Amino acid sequence: MSTLRLVQGVSPVFFLACLLVSTAAHGQVSTASVNGTVRDSTGAVVPGANVLLRGVETGVERPTITNEVGNYLFLNIQPGAYTLEASMPGFRTHKLQPFTLVVNQTATLDLSLQIGEINQEVQVEAVGAEVQSSTAELGAAVTRQQVTDLPLNGRNFTQLLALTPGVAPVSVSQNSGGFGATTTAGAAFVFPAINGQNNRSNFFMLDGVNNQGAFTSTYAVPPVIDGIQEFKVQSHNDQAEVGGALGGIINVVTKSGTNEFHGTAWEFLRNDVLDARSTFVSSKSPFRQNQFGATLGGPVMLPKYNGRNRTFFFIGYQGFTFRRGGEALFRVPTDANLAGDFSDESRQLYNPFTTRPDPDNPGKFIRDPFPNNQIPASLIDPGMVLFAQKTLPKPVSTGVAGRNAIDTTPFAQDQHEGTVRIDHTLGAKDSLWFRYSRLNLDQGASSGRPQIGSTREDRAKNWGISYLRAFNPKTLLQVQYGRVHVRIDEFTRFRDIPSDFDKQIGFADTFSRNFQFTGGILFPAINVANFFGGGEANTLQPNMANIHQVKANVSRMAGNHTFRWGGELNSNNFESFYNNANVGFSTPQTSNPSLPTGTGSELASFLLNLPDSAGRRNVHETMRWGGIMGLYFHDQWRVTPRLTVNLGFRYDRTFQPPYGAAGSEGENGGIETGAYDLQRGVYLVQKVPPPCAVRKRAPCIPTPDGALPEHVLAEPRGKIYHDSTDNWQPRVGFAYRLKDKTALRASFGMFFDNWAGVTQTAQNYEGGWPDVAQQLDNNINNKLSQSVLPNKTGTNPFPEGLFPAPTPFNQVLWYMDPNAKNPYSMQWNFGVQHQVGQDTVVTANYVGSGSRRLQIGGYYNVALTPGPGDPRQRSPFPYIAPTFYDRSWGRSNYHAFQFLLDRKFGKGLAYMVSYTWSKSIDIASSGWYGVEGHSSQDPYNFNQDRSVSGFDVPHMLSINWLYQIPVGPGKRFSPGNRVLTNIVGNWQVNGIVVLRSGRTFNLSVPGDIANTGNTGYMRPDYIGKNWGDWQLDNPTRQRWFDTSLFPAPAAFTFGTLGRHVLRADGYKNLDVSIFRQFPVWEKRRLEFRAEMFNVFNNVVYGTPVGDIGSADFGKVFGTENRARQVQLALKIIF
Structure with a gap:
């Protein structure tokens, strides 16, 4: 039997057997x-x-x-x-x-x-900090004092991840704000890229238990801040036990009880009175935020049982209430606009119904302009006018150019989280612990504008149990079980429209009705770029994360060797209901086909009811069993008293779950679906349904006898995507103690990503042909890639109805290569560590990696070259429409110098100075599924898109400190007067300083100028004599850079501007907390806190509008940071 066949035969049953016989x-x-x-x-x-x-x-x-x-x-x-x-x-x-x-x-x-x-x-006497002379892993531990004393906006621990070298707090992920995980409103949530790996390549654990929010790659349950003992960000590990992720392993440890009863109680308060006003609003919105809670830990004391030295408990609770008035700015049409008068629009509008070939330029098209930008009433769709009149507010003055409406709808969130932990020592050889953590969150808000409201309900839990057995001084066994479950339900509705409003607007029943699980009707989202958007939707996720984890690990000491082996198995299944419809309007439909830049209007396209995109989802996502397995063996060899060598090997495998639960035949979004294999030009059907003539509804085969059309194949395995079976990972590292206080360390390892977007793969082909549960079209009414004249309206973008088309080859959905492999990374580091004094360690490292098989998204099967005519005729498979299609062809490289000066708390002082100088380069693969990595202009030549990653930050400096002012009883300076001591004593000042380079951003061109059938890919030309010419000496919010240097490319060409070559301003911030403790009695203290975020109220402008076809091109409408915020707190410590 070959090695490959042997690996493919590894089953969960075999794995569990291994756990039972291994330690x-x-x-x-x-x-x-x-x-x-x-x-x-x-x-x-x-x-x-x-x-x-x-x-x-x-x-x-x-x-x-x-x-x-x-x-x-x-x-x-x-x-x-x-x-x-x-x-x-x-x-x-x-x-x-x-x-x-x-x-x-x-x-x-x-x-x-x-x-x-x-x-x-x-x-x-022990030292407070020592060099690491047994391993070469990267990372820094954040201590209990840092967690509880450093200023944290919203008390979210992820802010502290950025204290570690190599952690870039810049995200290009879809879930940058914590989508899929329960996040506290107003909190400074950080979703970082760690050591050159994308944001979704991290792995969160809570007490060693899997705490992943499924494919979102954020945490499932946030820990209570006062219940955290400490945490650490690990990466580039030479230990074979570590696997499943390319980026950072975030280990959070919760507190245990002790022999004495200890606890805290707190109230943190924020409101608009103390906060500064944002630079983009004229007044502050009403705001109230309260965080309150308590913890208690100690020995378990029961009648006739004293748990001291043996049994301990710890409990923690935190409540949170948040109320903020809205201040979202958007743009609405004037009454004159609704009547067709666009004389206030500086851009010239063109009549799409006059589109025709340009006789003087073969392959190009021309249109007639609307005289004086006046659209005839006969061309205006009355349904779109009615929609605007009934659901949009009247224009008002906001003080911000280009924005004439404001949504002041208050945002409300209530959150309750708690944890219970028990630690018990059975004897000298046995111990165990159990912990249960839970979070409930409820919120309500508007969804884009005042007329649309949304409600959300999150329920998350994480619990684990761990047993430790020492058979003898040489052999140790640990067995652990963990459980993660997250449920998220979200509903969005118009606040006051009649039940037949979709009929009044003119929407087809097949677009706005016939939804499962919702009562049938959902008013579609009408999204007008740079103006307004929003509509009705249901997102029910009863199993957003549904993970069971079993782990077993063994160690055996033999001479100078410590052998470790073991493994783990995680189930990984989700279930979701998605019900929504949307239609989008942009400029190409009313622009000049020969010179689109600076012409056309999104609003005019809306009034003509000529969209450029539309989508509809009516699915119940389910999966059969899927899981992630890991096995490892490791040898830590103490060669000499000064030299330790680590040698290990690991094997991981993701069992990719088949889409659709057993028994879901006949359901929209069920098991009867399919996906493309664009390497062969075929469409694979996972399970073939009966003919439409028999079933009378989709999913069904639209041929009389149920025969599959040409180029459509039944997948014999009943599973579209293949597992990756080659995840073998060697690890090697050494640590050499040059002197007692100096160590050299180096390591190399292979790492595979088994979580991240890998676990989202099965979701990507739900509802496809022969189903109609998911429909998508991003190239509607495009004069170059479809018919010359507009042929679809926003009220009926899918005239085919709710039966499948004769073939699947005109549908557009999110697909992935069925043979795609999971990403891997080769990672190495070399560095020196030196102990300074008793409490301080200095570390300097060179860190590098080369990652391969990264995801490259965007459209595929587009034309091989730009040019005139039907682009499908120039594509590899002319019978297949271009569609989203991800391939595992991406690659990246990362190189960095990282420095850490870490002083542990002693004599009233602790500090950490972290600096990183780095560069991360990839080829349009900064994230997952195209939207996270910026899709390629030419999907057949990725090297043209080689540039810095979207999360690349060349320079990052972070300084944090805890300082107890040495005045008071027992301190260096004591006034000797009790009254004076109570005034000037017991103060503490803490802070975080962050300085870093600006983030990259891109410029885009609407439409398909190259005429390849692609979408959302075009970049403009750059015509400056020198590269820096685009930067202005005195940029303003209305003109952040010289927009005249970025014209649209000529017809049938790609833009010359590179990807991610522009950067926003650098980021700078100072957060400070000031404490004053008042001794109450014995070990009880009352603590008053004042915490200030962005102390100097620095304004760091965000990235400007990058769409060259927008009237707002080059303008800035937001900030990268927040205006100064102040938080006051009272805390009782005992």
Whole structure:
């Protein structure tokens, strides 16, 4: 049997059997480990020495014995403070004073025994921070003090991810604001790109338990800030336990109880009185925000049971209420516009019904202009006028050019989150913990403008249980189970329209009615670019994330080797209902075909009822079983006391789930669907339904005998997408301690992405032919790629109705190559780490990676070359319409210098200075599915789109600090007067400074000037003599750059401007928190906080409008940051 066939035969049953016979290790979990060697005063190793690790706050003890070469090992240690001692008859006991372990730390602590009595102790002071001399992984731990004391807007921990080198807080993802995950309104949510990998390539864990929000790649349940012990961002790991993601592994550890009862209670308050006004509004909107909650932890005390040193609990709750008046600006037509008078429009409008070939320029087209920009009443669609009159507000003065309407509808959100954790030590060899976390969120808001309202309800939970067994000092087993579930229901409705309003406008029943699960009617979204948008929709996701996780890890110490092996299996299925319809209007339908730049109007296209795009979804997305498996073996070899080598191997596999639940035959969006294979020019049907003459409705085969049309094949496996079976990943690294305080480290590893957009693949072909549950057309009424004259209206964009077309070859949907492979990355680093003093470590690294098989999206099967005539005749398969089609052909490279100065908290001071100088380059593959990576101009020549990634940030500097002012009792300076001490003592100042380069942005050209049948791909020409000519000496919001240097390309050509070659302004920000603590009684303290975000109220303008066909081209309508915000808080600590 070949290796490939053997791998393909790996099944979940086989994997579970492996777990039962294997044992496991400290791996991709949120714990720490301690290792070292015990020697005598001559340097000889001491076998059989007793080594004891004791928790300072819990009293829990972990004993072990050194092996035949004097080595000891403690794995799966909860982060916290510990003491360590070694003893042996004939020697004095060596006791290391309290030291702190952080998440995912591997601490190497060698101990020396001196001749003497065992009851004699040698006390050794521990260091506050030490170099990492056992692994070469990248990352930095964010401590409990940093989590709770640094200023966090909305108390969302993701803001702290950017404190780590290599973390770029710039997102090109569809879910940049946390889509698919429950996010706190108003919070500064960060969805970063880590070490050159795209935003969706990260993996979130909570206490080592999978906490992924399914394919959105954000967290499922956010932890309560005061319930976080600490967290760490890991990447470029030389440990084989780590896998499944190319970017960062974000490990969050929750607090455990201790031998003493400890807790906090808090109230955080924000309102508009304390905040500054945004530069784009004339007044501040009413705003109220409250965050409140409490935590309590300690020993479990029951009648006749004292849990000290054995059983502990921790509970936490946080509530959140948010109310903000709306301030969304948009644009509406005037009464004159609705009557056809566009004399206020600077752009010339053209009559699309006069489109004809240009006799002087073969292959080109001409149109007649509307005289004086007056559209005849006979051409205006009365339904569009009625829609505007009934659902749009009248124009008002907003003080912002190009915006004459404002939505002041308040946004409301209520959120409740909680966590419960139990830790129990069964004995010297056994321990376990259990944690349950949950979040409920309810919100209401407008959806684009005041007349449309939306409600959303989120329910998320994450729980896990972990058991640890030490069979003997050499062998350790950990078994863990985790569960993640997220449900999101969202409804959008017009507030006050009659039930037959769609009929009054003129929408066809097949477009606005006949929806499943909704009562049948949904008013379509009418989206007029740069003006207004919005409509009715239902998004019900009963299983947005539905994950079961089983993990088993084993370690075995043998001489100077520590062997670790084990694996995990995650189920990964989702279920969603999507019901919506939309129609879009843009400029090409009323522009000059020969010179589209600066001509045409989106609003005029709307009044003529001539859209350029439309879509309809009426699906119930389901999947059969799918999952992600990982197996690994690792050897940590302590070659010499100074050199540690890590060697490992990992295998991952994603079992791609077939789309559609068993038994969903006959349902819209069910199992009877299909997808393209554009490498062969065929269409694959997953399950063939009966003929339409038999079933009488879709999905069905539209031939009398049910025979499949030419180039349509039945997929014999009943599954469209193939699994990737080649995810073999070697890992190698070394750490060499040059001196006691200096270490050299390097590693290389292969990593495959098994989550990210990989888990979204099965969603991409729901509702396709022979179904009609999903319909899409992005090239409607395009004079160059379809008929010369307009042939479809916005009220009936799919005249074929609710039966499938004779063939699938004219449908446009989101597809992926059925043979696409999951991405992988080759990652390496080399660096030096040096300890400065007791508490500070300096790290400098070179970090590099080469990633392959990245997703490239956008349209495919477009014309091979630009030119006149029907572009389909110049495409590889002329019988197939161009469509969205993702391929795993992308690649990227990343190189960086990263610097970290990290001082752990001691003597009232902690700080972290992080700097990254980097460049990330890819070929139109900065994210997933085209919309995240900017689709390619020429999908047959990706190298033309090679440029910096959309998330590329060349320079990033982050500085954060915690500083207790040394005035007061027990501090360096004490006034000696109780009254004066209460005034000037017990103050603390904390802050975060961020300086970074501006983000990239693109310019686009509407329409299909190259006439390839593509959409959303065109870039303009650049005609400046020098590259920097586009930058103005004194840019304004109304003219951010010299727009005259970016004309539309000539007909049948691509634009010469590169991808991602323009950058916005650099980002700068300072957040500060000031604390004052008031001792109340013994260990109880009252703390007052004032937190200020963007202290100096710096304005960092966002990216300008990049559509050269828009009247707002080159204008800025937003900021990259927020105006100054102030938060006050009271906190009780005991």
